[in-house]
Amino acid sequence: MAKSSAGITEGEIREGLLCPICLYDLQTVDQLQEHFEISHSSEDHDVFQALKGFIDKAKRKILKQDTVQGGNDDVSKASFESDTLPLDSPSIPWQKQEVGLTTSHTWYFKKLRDKKMDRYVLETNKLLIRLDKLICDISDDPEKRKEFEKSIVPWVPDADVPLCPGCGKSFGLSRRRHHCRLCGGVMCHSCSYFITYEFARKLTLPMVSDDQHLLPKPSSTPRRPSSANLMSVAGGENLIRICKDCHMLLDRHDKMVEQKHHRPLLVQMYERMKEYMEEVERLVPVYLEMIESLNSGETEYQLDSARELKMKITKLAERIDTHSKKILKLETTDESSCRMQQLQTGIRMAASQFLRNVILGLPSPPTPEEVSRYQSIRLGQVQRRIQLEKQAEMLQNKKESTKSPSPVPVSKPKTMEPISPDTGWCVSSDKVQEEEDPMLQQINIIHKYIQQATLDHKYDEVRMLENNLKELEQEFSK
Numbered sequence: 001m002a003k004s005s006a007g008i009t010e011g012e013i014r015e016g017l018l019c020p021i022c023l024y025d026l027q028t029v030d031q032l033q034e035h036f037e038i039s040h041s042s043e044d045h046d047v048f049q050a051l052k053g054f055i056d057k058a059k060r061k062i063l064k065q066d067t068v069q070g071g072n073d074d075v076s077k078a079s080f081e082s083d084t085l086p087l088d089s090p091s092i093p094w095q096k097q098e099v100g101l102t103t104s105h106t107w108y109f110k111k112l113r114d115k116k117m118d119r120y121v122l123e124t125n126k127l128l129i130r131l132d133k134l135i136c137d138i139s140d141d142p143e144k145r146k147e148f149e150k151s152i153v154p155w156v157p158d159a160d161v162p163l164c165p166g167c168g169k170s171f172g173l174s175r176r177r178h179h180c181r182l183c184g185g186v187m188c189h190s191c192s193y194f195i196t197y198e199f200a201r202k203l204t205l206p207m208v209s210d211d212q213h214l215l216p217k218p219s220s221t222p223r224r225p226s227s228a229n230l231m232s233v234a235g236g237e238n239l240i241r242i243c244k245d246c247h248m249l250l251d252r253h254d255k256m257v258e259q260k261h262h263r264p265l266l267v268q269m270y271e272r273m274k275e276y277m278e279e280v281e282r283l284v285p286v287y288l289e290m291i292e293s294l295n296s297g298e299t300e301y302q303l304d305s306a307r308e309l310k311m312k313i314t315k316l317a318e319r320i321d322t323h324s325k326k327i328l329k330l331e332t333t334d335e336s337s338c339r340m341q342q343l344q345t346g347i348r349m350a351a352s353q354f355l356r357n358v359i360l361g362l363p364s365p366p367t368p369e370e371v372s373r374y375q376s377i378r379l380g381q382v383q384r385r386i387q388l389e390k391q392a393e394m395l396q397n398k399k400e401s402t403k404s405p406s407p408v409p410v411s412k413p414k415t416m417e418p419i420s421p422d423t424g425w426c427v428s429s430d431k432v433q434e435e436e437d438p439m440l441q442q443i444n445i446i447h448k449y450i451q452q453a454t455l456d457h458k459y460d461e462v463r464m465l466e467n468n469l470k471e472l473e474q475e476f477s478k
Helices: 029-039 045-070 077-081 106-136 142-152 197-204 227-234 244-261 265-295 303-328 337-359 368-403 438-455 459-477
Strands: 193-196 239-242
Touching (some): 106 142, 106 197, 193 197, 265 303, 265 368, 368 438
Antiparallel strands (some): 193 239
8 A cells, every 4th residue: 555755554544633734743733833834834825824724723622622621811712612612512422321320218218207207196195195184183182183193194203303304404492393294204494384274175175177276276385484473383273284395296286187177268268158159059040930930920939939039149149249358358478478369359350250140130029010910911811812712612613513414412511610729620520522533532621621720720730731732732633
């Protein structure tokens, strides 16, 4: 194979700072530029300028990397920032890295947490059982009460505790030893906590309702030593002395119970308002049906019932409006004031829209004079309809008589006896005239039902019978 003047075989791949003309390997950029200017200064000027620009550009890139790593201030920042590629350039062959070894410690955390929670639950249950025993049998005699408390929880001997575990101060004449009634530990009066018997009963009794948080919460805060406090304890006030650790467990239990059964006031008022809305949605269709029946002259509903229902709907609407206004005026905390205010405003707007759509469009019940007029109009319509049916029946009988050669015996009309509303009404016991077509017999029977129901002022039955008569006549005419 042919070799060049620099001893390089043709086709061989070389590395380093090579001279583009003689392919001589240089160590640094400065040496390459100096070699090029000295050895190849007599070459073509255009080629020389092009190669020089290429070398300068490569030099700036190399110097940029040196400046970023070493802080070289000779090359300006703007000169090499324009020539560098961004880090997110697609030309850089980034390779996806594989996930290394991972270890989950969740099971260990749960194990430690479960042990701690079990310990807290066990200790809290012990305290609640002892507290329940303490408040069951309360004696007015201080000595008997003290002996009773010692029988429930053994007290730690005074000689075993020279210093207060809470504040670390020594006991003496001015700082007496006191015992916790729940664990028997020793502490001074300054480190003592006092709870009332009312608060103790609240802790031991189960939560019977979700609204107990609305009641005033009994105080369980620690009482600092004072002359009045000492007198109250010595005077037999219903207070139970406990230590800091027992107070922490009881207070945590009380907060957990409150958080579990507590519902915000906003939620309670909104649920009550939703109940009123559902009641209104149930009563409005009934009221509209009653008004439609009264306006059509029917006797199915009474005017007083419609008025009472309208008054009930009006009161429910007032409650909905009142609750929505109270929800809008509820005070919110600073952390979520903006979102809560938007929620309250939305509830108020929804309630107002509901009242506009459902309540404002309700018709008023008619007056007694209007009800009487509607009933008289309906009665006249029913009577006219009965007369028309009688005329149609007579015409039908005449047509049948002209078709048949044999005379048809005509039964004498019988007067109908008045029937009281108490006894009711029924079809007359007279035998129905035998007809060749049984459908005509059924039509005649329904006519008699309609007549008797009209005399008894049972207009609802009249309407039902008229519908049945229309269906039979349509079937007969086919």
